[in-house]
Amino acid sequence: MPREGLSDRVAALRERRAAAHRVRVRRTVLRRDGVRCEVIGEDGAPRWLLDFCGNDYLGLSQQFAVTGALQDLAAREGAGGIASHLVCGHHAAHEALEREVADWLGVPAALLFGSGYAANLAVLQALLGKDDVCVQDRLNHASLIDGARLAGCALRRYPHANAEGALRQLRAAPDGAALLATDGVFSMDGDVAPLRQLALVARAQCATLYVDEAHAAGVLGEDGRGSIDEAGLDAGAVPLRLVTLGKALGGYGAVVAGDAGLVRHLAETARPYIYTTALPPALAAASLAAVRLARRDHWRREKLAALVQRFREGAQRHGLPLLPSDTPIQPLPCGDEARALAMAASLERKGCWVAAIRPPTVPEGGARLRITLSAAHAEADVDRLLDALAASRDATL
Structure with a gap:
């Protein structure tokens, strides 16, 4: 029996990932301005998005x-x-x-x-x-x-x-x-x-x-x-x-x-x-x-904590079922990969960049939107995200 070729194996594995909605795609950032990013879209055109998926929790990366x-x-x-x-x-x-x-x-x-x-x-x-x-x-x-x-x-x-x-x-x-x-x-x-x-x-x-x-x-x-x-x-x-x-x-x-x-x-x-x-x-x-x-700069942590509280209170009003977390990481369970991807795409159309996290990064059945907040965000940014999340949830039900 001939030895399996690595190229054939890789192609088959990618087909499997595609069928399970688990293909990962890099996004190219052209410029950053605080919590705003100019990103190349799927259509090849750049657009500015509010970043809610980075880990710059204190807003120090561009200080x-x-x-x-x-x-x-x-x-x-x-x-x-x-x-x-x-x-x-x-x-x-x-x-x-x-x-x-x-x-x-x-x-x-x-x-x-x-x-x-x-x-x-x-x-x-x-x-x-x-x-x-x-x-x-x-x-x-x-x-x-x-x-x-x-x-x-x-x-x-x-x-x-x-x-x-x-x-x-x-x-x-x-x-x-x-x-x-x-x-x-x-x-x-x-x-x-x-x-x-x-x-x-x-x-x-x-x-x-x-x-x-x-x-x-x-x-x-x-x-x-x-x-x-x-x-x-x-x-x-x-x-x-x-x-x-x-x-x-x-x-x-x-x-x-x-x-x-x-x-x-x-x-x-x-x-x-x-x-x-x-x-x-x-x-x-x-x-x-x-x-x-x-x-x-204690104010950075104080502002971040206030934004987390504002986001969680707003999510409760909108009926968004967040996981229990008091940190800047605020996961929104989506159940399956297809819905997580659909919600992320809907959010992007509304100007918000949120990552859809899928297995194997999270357990099977645990696909989610991983929302992250930064001291560089404004209250208006959080409110805009909440409205976009509620609309995207309703559009993908």
Whole structure:
């Protein structure tokens, strides 16, 4: 029997995705102006849309101090990271950012990575091996799941936000080292992990608790320190955490922060850290400016929280069944993929850009509109979206 050709396999898989309404298409953004984007439409013509699907929660990506820091250092130091951190790529801008993040979070040490995905791979690969176990929430980000696979450890998953389930999984794997990993805020549901209960479970089972704060840092907690701070926990309870720089902080990259010994071990052994070029210093300078603004500008979080409340109250008036979330991530369940796509297309015709999220990003039957809010939005923007959502819902019933 002849060997299957990869081109034939890929074509067949795409046909299957198309039949299930799961083909993914990139959209090209020509320009951004705050929360407005000029986007190439399906007809090839550009049009301006209100962006309700990005992760720029604090509106820092175009803030003048942030972009100014990037431009200034790029003009002096160039555009690239030149080499890996352990060769000659570690710049003073990287060092300053790591120290600022560690101080912000109240932890001993921090380590800069090129992306949150790479950082999660690094943490799990460097800390776990084939005789160990990683226990994870069923709705964790894909990078945490892939990190466990890369590590070669046993991967056990518990029902979403179920601390008792985490306890059962840890008890079932008593040998070797154990890492309990969870998102702080879940990227597709917008809810917050039960961190206090998970910290108790980790302590009782001698496991290390690792929290991915990608969608919480900058948004939750005192001075935006994240869901760990919001839960009243410290570095003793959560020895390692991930903070991404490309969401509420408006830049690119990620920082793993926490116990100094663990962070040093990552710097010396984590393959996604050792074998890649360092982040461009100019991007680190931009993120340093953004962290300082996030710490200082409490009004950004206050405005964002008020917009979230306004949106949820308006959704209730319109009879829009949102998932329970008090974060900037506000999912609207649609049931099936076809309806999610139809509603997203209807919203776009009304000038609002909202992403239709489909399996496998979410569980089967969980297709939804993932609506995200930013401190850069105005109340009028939220009201316009609510009216557009109600009209699109009615048009697709």
